[in-house]
Amino acid sequence: MDAIRSTWISSKGIYVKRFEEEFAGLCGARAAIGVCNGTVALHLALLALGARTGDEVLVPSLTYVATANAVRYVGAEPVFVDVERDTWCIDPAQLEESITRRTKGIIAVHLYGHPADMDAINHIAAVHGLWVVEDAAEAHLARYKGRPAGSLASISTFSFYGNKIFTCGEGGAITLDDPHLELRARMLRGQGMDPERQYYFPITGYNFRLTNVACAMLCAQLERSEQIIERRRQIFSLYRDMLTGIPGIGFQPSAVWAEPAPWLFSITVDESEYGCSRDELMNLLAEQGIETRPFFIALHRLPPFREESRRRGERLPVTDHLSTTGMSLPTYTRLKDREIESIAQVIRDSRK
Numbered sequence: 001m002d003a004i005r006s007t008w009i010s011s012k013g014i015y016v017k018r019f020e021e022e023f024a025g026l027c028g029a030r031a032a033i034g035v036c037n038g039t040v041a042l043h044l045a046l047l048a049l050g051a052r053t054g055d056e057v058l059v060p061s062l063t064y065v066a067t068a069n070a071v072r073y074v075g076a077e078p079v080f081v082d083v084e085r086d087t088w089c090i091d092p093a094q095l096e097e098s099i100t101r102r103t104k105g106i107i108a109v110h111l112y113g114h115p116a117d118m119d120a121i122n123h124i125a126a127v128h129g130l131w132v133v134e135d136a137a138e139a140h141l142a143r144y145k146g147r148p149a150g151s152l153a154s155i156s157t158f159s160f161y162g163n164k165i166f167t168c169g170e171g172g173a174i175t176l177d178d179p180h181l182e183l184r185a186r187m188l189r190g191q192g193m194d195p196e197r198q199y200y201f202p203i204t205g206y207n208f209r210l211t212n213v214a215c216a217m218l219c220a221q222l223e224r225s226e227q228i229i230e231r232r233r234q235i236f237s238l239y240r241d242m243l244t245g246i247p248g249i250g251f252q253p254s255a256v257w258a259e260p261a262p263w264l265f266s267i268t269v270d271e272s273e274y275g276c277s278r279d280e281l282m283n284l285l286a287e288q289g290i291e292t293r294p295f296f297i298a299l300h301r302l303p304p305f306r307e308e309s310r311r312r313g314e315r316l317p318v319t320d321h322l323s324t325t326g327m328s329l330p331t332y333t334r335l336k337d338r339e340i341e342s343i344a345q346v347i348r349d350s351r352k
């Protein structure tokens, strides 16, 4: 309300700076730059890093389409790598075989809040002279070996879409340490304008800005960040307690070094043990008014990417398996314990 009453409703105003400073602090980064959504955050990261036509970028296939779309926006080609069974994130052991002369970088995605194995990924990147982007759209305040998501790559990206832990409807941010990259990214976000000279545009930029009103909404949530995360952790642990022991229902693994963000509580359904498929279970829950989400369809199977993927001979069995057996359950801060109990009850009763 303060932002609205101040009349600073576009991308100037005190909340933009406040949000950027607070969010950078929480992410253990030197700077944060607010942008209008998480897809734009990825696009801006790739532009700032100089990704361009002819480049190849290694990405997991089990992710939201924005990760690969952003690579295409700069004229580069996403090359798909399988995910690890133990993290559901890009498999560092499989990166090297996908590196070619054209490979310029890696985008690691912290899937459903679980951090990717960033030390291993950064090591391979350093050996081959590649940059790394950390797509932390789904992993607000996750930690990897004690370090926060947002501090683990050349540039990290976030989404504040309505289903995210912190949200302003549509919004995003990048976080980074390098002051040169920061200057370039800030210019690219603001139409390419010279920070020292109004209406002088030395480069072609974009309007990727986030509004003061959106930043005020985010600042308000950051004031309550501990309560928000704590409630979501309770939701996760209640789901775990209630669903443990149901044959065929599996949980998202958590690596010993990971402190995942409690974003979406996700399960896998093994039809041979559970007696019905993931899609059948989703339908049964929908009949009870319970909305769920299937896992992302593997990107290497989608029309914009499948021909190139086939040409490269990509085989991604873990991705294919998870993509067809995984689903996410309702996970939002105001979900009540008794609602979780009744969702778990339907899952228990639906086993055949």
Ligand SMILES: Cc1ncc(COP(=O)(O)O)c(C=O)c1O
Binding pocket: 037, 038, 039, 040, 063, 064, 066, 067, 109, 135, 137, 138, 158, 159, 160, 161, 170, 171, 172
């Ligand atoms: C892994 C991942 N990357 C990028 C995005 C894109 O963010 P946005 O929807 O804010 O553009 C999302 C989702 O929303 C996501 O889940």
